[in-house]
Amino acid sequence: MRVVEAFRESYGAEPVGVWHAPGRVNLIGEHTDYNDGFVLPFAVPWGVTAAVSPREDGVVRLRSLQTGAPVTLESPDEAEGWARYAAGVFWVLREAGHRAGGADVVIDGDVPQGAGLSSSAALEVVVGTALNELYGLGLSKMEVALAAQKAENDFVGMPCGIMDQAASALAQEGQALFMDCRSLGTRNIPFDLAQHGLQLLIINTGVHHELADGQYARRRQDCENAAKRLGVDALRDVTDLAGALAKLGGDERKRVQHVVTENHRVEAVIGLLRAGAVREVGALLNASHLSLRDQYEVSCVELDVAVESAVQGGARGARMTGGGFGGSAIALVADDRVESVRESVTGAYAERGWAAPEIYPATPAAGARRLT
Known part of the structure; x- marks a missing residue:
């Protein structure tokens, strides 16, 4: 796996695990999510894959195979550009009192560029999912999605609704995900074209x-x-x-x-x-x-x-x-x-x-x- 080879090359060790989070396409329900409305997205076959290992010193090291130079962050606040989407998840979890320590991360994305298929949400969700497991945070998939959304809203500064992150976290194969964006209730709807x-x-x-x-x-x-x-x-x-x-x-x-x-x-x-x-x-x-x-x-x-x-x-x-x-x-x-x-x-x-x-x-x- 390319992301594992890059992790070895970058950090001289094997990653503890590899996670994947997909992008999404919205079948219908556009600009309704931040109006407490209804949406019907589904996850697409492309997304972001992350090889991750925890660190005891709280430092976050990030490398994207799409952007080149690695980034080392003593604090999430130091992040710039694409790294803010990943670093923001660390920031949100720590601000909420979770023991989300440092990590070595290599990410590889295959979401088509310029397609609007939510590669940013996939990046946030894959980092949140990995940290949740590595540090035993006990978060539900929806809680991971909410942390990812908060990272984009409050850390990156993009006032998005919950749809993109929820679809990336909760979607199931062969199903569209109906979500009430007020109650956060979800139902899978068969979508076998x-x-x-x-x-x-x-x-x-x-x-x-x-x-x-x-x-x-x-x-x-x-x-x-x-x-x-x-x-x-x-x-x-x-x-x-x-x-x-x-x-x-x-x-x-x-x-x-x-x-x-x-x-x-x-x-x-x-x-x-x-x-x-x-x-x-x-x-x-x-x-x-x-x-x-x-x-x-x-x-x-x-x-x-x-x-x-x-x-x-x-x-x-x-x-x-x-x-x-x-x-x-x-x-x-x-x-x-x-x-x-x-x-x-x-x-x-x-x-x-x-x-x-x-x-x-x-x-x-x-x-x-x-x-x-």
């Missing part, structure tokens, strides 16, 4: 537009402002959409319309999956994309072209997935239309002089686990 002659294609645009993180924070603030104006704790509590929209204007009105209808779409998709009507999910993917494009305003031209050309090529439905402003779209496609969809999307990109997007199928994978 092959049984229905379907594939879920990820269309990785490879683009990431500037200001995306700032725009994300603005959307979250819009939602919080609207909730205050409506007198509810979070937008998931809005039950009279027409009445709520009548009280709002501008951006807040549009954000509320998206969040409330997106929560309903999550519940509708679950109903279809349980009924075995998987092909009918496509129409809800289309509706989700239009809402994200027009009401939440987090799409971009590359994502719109990917979605529109996939549907024109025969996809049952398609939408952008993730935070937006770049990254990936997903398309639900019958087996016999996969090549048609590929040709339609790559042709549309070629017509505009854009680099061809990467297109690959994603099957629901297992969540964070120890490999050796």
Whole structure:
């Protein structure tokens, strides 16, 4: 295993263990998690693998096979760049009073670059999972996910919801993970596409537009402002959409319309999956994309072209997935239309002089686990 060989090379010893945590793709339920709403992600086959050994001196040594030079941290506060995602987990656990000592860590990631498949959450979760086992912290998988989220919120400074980390920690192979982001209750929903002659294609645009993180924070603030104006704790509590929209204007009105209808779409998709009507999910993917494009305003031209050309090529439905402003779209496609969809999307990109997007199928994978 490459990560073990690199550990030996870096630290002159065998790692105590090797762990893996996957990235995720969200089937539906976008920008609902930080509104206490519903989400339906699943883990993807790519993620972050970490070879780890504990240290008694509290020092954290990190090496990423993707970024080169190793980092030695006497304190997590010294971390910069990518290392902050890993160091933040040490910081959160120590701040909570857990005996999370030092560690030697080598990580290797194979999440496609620029795809928006949450490699950062995978990194946080794999470190948290390893520390939980190495130091006998006794945390549940959800508690590991919450520690990882807190690291990203409070240490890295990205105000993400819980979805990415929870999907990485809790997902099961062949299942989508339904989560109520208020109660943190989860249920596995069977998602066997092959049984229905379907594939879920990820269309990785490879683009990431500037200001995306700032725009994300603005959307979250819009939602919080609207909730205050409506007198509810979070937008998931809005039950009279027409009445709520009548009280709002501008951006807040549009954000509320998206969040409330997106929560309903999550519940509708679950109903279809349980009924075995998987092909009918496509129409809800289309509706989700239009809402994200027009009401939440987090799409971009590359994502719109990917979605529109996939549907024109025969996809049952398609939408952008993730935070937006770049990254990936997903398309639900019958087996016999996969090549048609590929040709339609790559042709549309070629017509505009854009680099061809990467297109690959994603099957629901297992969540964070120890490999050796």
